[in-house]
Amino acid sequence: MSAIEVSDLRKSYGPREALHGISFAVEQGEVFALLGPNGAGKTTTVEILEGYRRRNGGDVRVLGVDPGDADREFRARIGIVLQSSAVYPTLTVSEIVELFAGYYPTSRRPDEVIRLVGLEEKSGARVRTLSGGQLRRLDLALALVGDPDLVFLDEPTTGFDPAARRHAWETIRGLRALGKTILLTTHYMEEAQRLAGRVAILREGRIVATGSPAELLSTNGSVEIRFERDGEPVVVHTDEPTRVLHELTAEALAAGGELERLEVRRQSLEDVYLELTGEDG
Amino acid sequence: MIRLFLHELRAEQRLFWRSREAAFFTFFLPIIFLVLLGSVYGGDRIQGFKGSTYLLAGLLGYGIVATAFAGLAITLVIRRESGVLKRVRGTPLPAGIYVGAVIGSTLVVIGLETLAQILIGHWALGAGWPAAPGSLAVAILLGAASFAALGLAVTGLVHSAEGSSAVVNAGYLPIVFICGVIFSVKSMPGFLQAIAHVLPLTYLLRLIRDVFVDGKGLTSAPGSVAAIAVWGVVGVLLASRMFQWEPREA
Numbered sequence: 001m002s003a004i005e006v007s008d009l010r011k012s013y014g015p016r017e018a019l020h021g022i023s024f025a026v027e028q029g030e031v032f033a034l035l036g037p038n039g040a041g042k043t044t045t046v047e048i049l050e051g052y053r054r055r056n057g058g059d060v061r062v063l064g065v066d067p068g069d070a071d072r073e074f075r076a077r078i079g080i081v082l083q084s085s086a087v088y089p090t091l092t093v094s095e096i097v098e099l100f101a102g103y104y105p106t107s108r109r110p111d112e113v114i115r116l117v118g119l120e121e122k123s124g125a126r127v128r129t130l131s132g133g134q135l136r137r138l139d140l141a142l143a144l145v146g147d148p149d150l151v152f153l154d155e156p157t158t159g160f161d162p163a164a165r166r167h168a169w170e171t172i173r174g175l176r177a178l179g180k181t182i183l184l185t186t187h188y189m190e191e192a193q194r195l196a197g198r199v200a201i202l203r204e205g206r207i208v209a210t211g212s213p214a215e216l217l218s219t220n221g222s223v224e225i226r227f228e229r230d231g232e233p234v235v236v237h238t239d240e241p242t243r244v245l246h247e248l249t250a251e252a253l254a255a256g257g258e259l260e261r262l263e264v265r266r267q268s269l270e271d272v273y274l275e276l277t278g279e280d281g
Numbered sequence: 282m283i284r285l286f287l288h289e290l291r292a293e294q295r296l297f298w299r300s301r302e303a304a305f306f307t308f309f310l311p312i313i314f315l316v317l318l319g320s321v322y323g324g325d326r327i328q329g330f331k332g333s334t335y336l337l338a339g340l341l342g343y344g345i346v347a348t349a350f351a352g353l354a355i356t357l358v359i360r361r362e363s364g365v366l367k368r369v370r371g372t373p374l375p376a377g378i379y380v381g382a383v384i385g386s387t388l389v390v391i392g393l394e395t396l397a398q399i400l401i402g403h404w405a406l407g408a409g410w411p412a413a414p415g416s417l418a419v420a421i422l423l424g425a426a427s428f429a430a431l432g433l434a435v436t437g438l439v440h441s442a443e444g445s446s447a448v449v450n451a452g453y454l455p456i457v458f459i460c461g462v463i464f465s466v467k468s469m470p471g472f473l474q475a476i477a478h479v480l481p482l483t484y485l486l487r488l489i490r491d492v493f494v495d496g497k498g499l500t501s502a503p504g505s506v507a508a509i510a511v512w513g514v515v516g517v518l519l520a521s522r523m524f525q526w527e528p529r530e531a
Binding site for chain 2: 050051052072073075076078080082084085086087088090091095099100102103104105142146
């Protein structure tokens with residue numbers, strides 16, 4: 001059984017359609033990333049799966065259950081990191097982790113979870129004194145303290161500096177090693193590439209591509225050739241750069257000219273992403 | 282379930298006493314008013330009763346509204362807008378236990394506050410002891426439950442955390458005076474009396490004065506009990522429609 005199965009999921013806010021029928025599945029133990037720009041529908045999707053929002057159509061199963069009927073048992077099996085941190089500012093780190101631990105029928109030891117996210121030095125500090133990155137780690141601790149099977153991470157590293165982001169990635173990789181299923185949303189290509197086994201790229205409420213990072217690269221042309229013809233830029237994407245270049249250069253030589261401003265480069269996943277989401281300008 | 286309730290109740294108590302603003306406005310301010318007003322008017326006779334006893338009864342009512350209505354509403358709006366309620370909703374803690382513990386914690390605060398006011402009133406201001414303590418306890422519990430329901434309902438009218446304190450205080454402080462916390466309703470102009478006549482605090486104050494000062498039992502004031510209970514039911518109905526867990530999107 002898949003941890004998450006989504007088929008033809010639809011959601012509207014009034015007249016605005018936020019999700020136009022998306023489908024994907026996440027296997028148990030997999031790290032799956034929903035990647036897309038702001039407003040693409042990532043949070044809407046995740047919050048439907050978490051049981052916060054009602055869908056307008058389609059079928060959704062999370063851990064075998066329809067999250068529209070989320071009950072205690074369901075909530076005990078999922079861990080949630082919402083898009084923005086939300087905790088009581090006057091409690092200390094260890095107090096709030098202990099408070100949340102008490103909500104779950106089976107929980108992990110609070111001090112262990114605090115160590116796992118790297119907040120042990122802050123465990124006696126009031127939440128309001130934490131930095132943004134530390135707050136996010138606390139969110140992660142609260143998502144993990146109930147020992148969930150499935151963890152939702154909605155933009156877990158937005159606003160982090162590069163060092164904090166790397167630290168968070170280490171922690172999330174550690175979860176993967178524990179066998180947790182993880183659904184992650186992000187608008188950082190690199191984050192998806194580093195953490196996720198498979199990625200779905202969302203654009204304006206539709207999934208425009210799904211696959212492993214390597215598959216996404218190969219299906220969208222892995223080499224980009226650019227040059228100018230009569231002052232106009234020409235861009236060619238190809239999986240056979242040798243043949244294509246040979247043809248182009250032969251043509252140019254036969255005409256007795258140059259391929260002006262010729263560039264050949266391997267496309268990064270970033271390029272594929274920007275192209276698919278229409279954000280490449 | 283009881284374990285969960287006590288777990289949350291303990292946390293709620295910790296949260297209340299650590300929030301200095303909430304603790305000041307809901308717990309200490311009624312006591313400060315009692316001491317100030319009591320030391321000025323405590324020796325007078327008000328409505329034929331000893332001033333300090335009359336004022337103490339009124340300020341017990343004020344403490345209940347400040348804590349169960351205003352304090353609760355402001356706290357919950359801030360929690361809702363900061364996303365805390367949404368986050369809690371995503372855990373297996375049942376919603377009813379959470380709301381129950383929040384209200385339970387409010388009742389604990391009101392209990393302590395009532396006790397403090399009675400003791401300070403007696404020893405510092407020479408107010409009398411409650412004439413019918415059992416009836417007083419029931420009256421306070423009824424009033425607190427009613428105003429807590431109204432407090433939950435009013436969260437639906439406040440859309441932002443920044444405004445919550447201003448909106449709630451602007452709304453209820455005038456009511457506190459109209460309903461006769463300090464001055465008798467009878468000494469007010471007719472249109473204010475008409476407003477006071479429909480508001481639940483008027484009846485709660487009347488009930489508290491009846492049992493505290495006159496020593497009447499609850500059964501001798503069925504009108505006041507019914508008025509408070511009806512407002513409580515209205516509060517529950519409105520709260521079940523208006524209370525929200527997610528931040529209001531601006």
